[in-house]
Amino acid sequence: MRILIVNTSELNGGAAVAASRLVAALNNSGVQARLLVNDRQTSNPMVSELPKTLFSRWRFLWERWTIFWHLHFTKHNLFAIDVANAGADITSLPEFKLADVIHLSWINQGMLSLNSIKKIVNSGKPVVWTMHDIWPATAICHLTLGCNNFKQICRRCKYLPGGGSDKDLSTAVWHKKKRIYEKSDIHFVACSRWLADQARQSQLLRDLHVCAIPNPIDTRVFAPKNKVECAELMSLPANKRLILFAAQRATNVNKGLAYLVEACNMLAQQYPDMKDNTALVVLGGKANQAVAELALPVIPIDYVSDIATLIALYNAVHAFVLPSLSENLPNTIMEAMACGVPCVGFNVGGIPEEIDHRRNGYVARYRDAADLAKGIHWVLFEADYDQLATQAVKKVQANYSQQTVALQYIEVYNQALAFKKCML
Template structure:
């Protein structure tokens, strides 16, 4: 079987879509020939990591073929040039390599223009998020327009046309994968013309062999600190401002509390907020994009608490990564997060937008080591059983085979 994966994000990973595609490719059985069509990312984060900094042969097997067809310099406009390049390049690739199936990913809609070409190849699209949901999350954050990331600003400005395009895209006859049951229900509610039996649910997953707890204290960072960790793009919808607004009170109650932020994006608006609240930079650090996965795992293992007070975010892979490392998670009870965390069992769920609720939850966990350990153990067990990439990749392959058998 030959599959073309349209990857608007790949390496370097700067979002959940990229993390999903990279792990799917890593865990797909080697009998599947994979052609990854993706933009070459020029820079990311303060370390300015690019696609050129990776040796792809070290990351993937010989069944994986990378096709760079455009360049990405930002987090929004690059997508239009990628859509155009896909429409020109993929028909040739399908013909020359005898591609059996195309796997696309949205809300990027990389095959938007390609859908106007008459290809006799079925398309499976994984829906990670929607433009409607992203805008709702950004709006709920309460951050000013000037504080937003470029992608969030442009989504606001171009929302009417983007929403119209998305509505057109999601009503095209094709097969869909959603990464949560919640998202499938939302799609059927918002787009009644979508056919339920053509929407498959395969929940997000994590590599439980790589993301795992460690008893080796030498493997940990910030030994003398209680680290409260946040990972992910520095965008308003992920609720990073709620974390920022909790710091001044937390450090008054817990002098050894230390907040670590990992992920690409502009930290300046958040640093300004902290300075305005009189918070010393000795209590926090923005690390930017972490290229080495081993370092990322070490940071998870060093954390006493992981926080994800998101306003909108389907089923976040970053939460699964923390859980796999045995770190107690505090997250909001929005979107599909309750599908992975039962409040008080695998983590703590709070209301979105409440710095007070986050402060109380962080303080409770920092004061109760036994509770932290219990939540961490339960979280690890849940992820191992229900959210591992080995199973998710095989389920995805089963869908490929199901779709192809229906097309014959």
């Protein structure tokens, strides 16, 4: 079986990391899988890059310009929505022709247009589409922010100036997607049960296949190591309890760092000794400006993509905290748990699917900084820490290992192939 996975980037972003890991997982399970990207960053022989042409950059710029125009020339929400009005035609590529199944991943920002997807569907090849966010099931947004219009029809979009209208940009894109989906047999895969449930409620995906399969992780690579040695390697204090927060951009409001800052300030007030025995490690772009006023010591680290460094960092800390306001199934929590680090996060999205409350971490009430603080203190100073760490590793090995996830995807590929044969 030959699988072509299509993703905008090879490494940038959680979806890219997940797609690259899935390629490795499938190949390790006897499936010939390749990754096709617009932005290649390694020399991995299993990765192909779209041919560079004069129009390669234009695809991205044209879509942004279209959105900019509909936003009345403001940058607010410029990268919060995608309309997929420009993208590459991959159906003539050798990688496409050789593939038995076309597996779409995160294909926004000029990688594929809706017309590109239509050509893929019309090619006759089975199509599987992994949903890393809600965009495939809505018109233009990646985060619904509480909006339920996608359950009927997208309109009056809150991302558009003035809240949109009954026939706004979202409605136009909705109808384009609907025409494509109605004539397709796409098998949609959500990375979390939460997202799968959301997707099934979309009128766009009615009567289409939707299932949930988590992202994979190599548990041979992401594994527990000596904390003191890793702290020394990362130049971190080995005599403090270290709390880690990580995001590609620390100032991203959706990652909820403001709630972590508030929680840490509460902890410093309630437990003054934490000012001496605890520190917050902030990994991500603009980490310095994100924690300007914090009662606990702060150690900012620029975002790193080197796997060995990332593993050393996870193993150097004692708790990983991700107070995101919206999440699918975050790779970072999975990575930390695989390294034996208990995690704390809000009860939102797929986070409670990863963290088993008070078993391998702590699930705090949504947007509740006080409960977040309670969870951090419980993990660091009250719970049986070694037991938490052991259970975290077991959870990942049982649910997210390469082999476990690859076998689930192989089953979906076989279903898509069988369904296509029945339709011929």
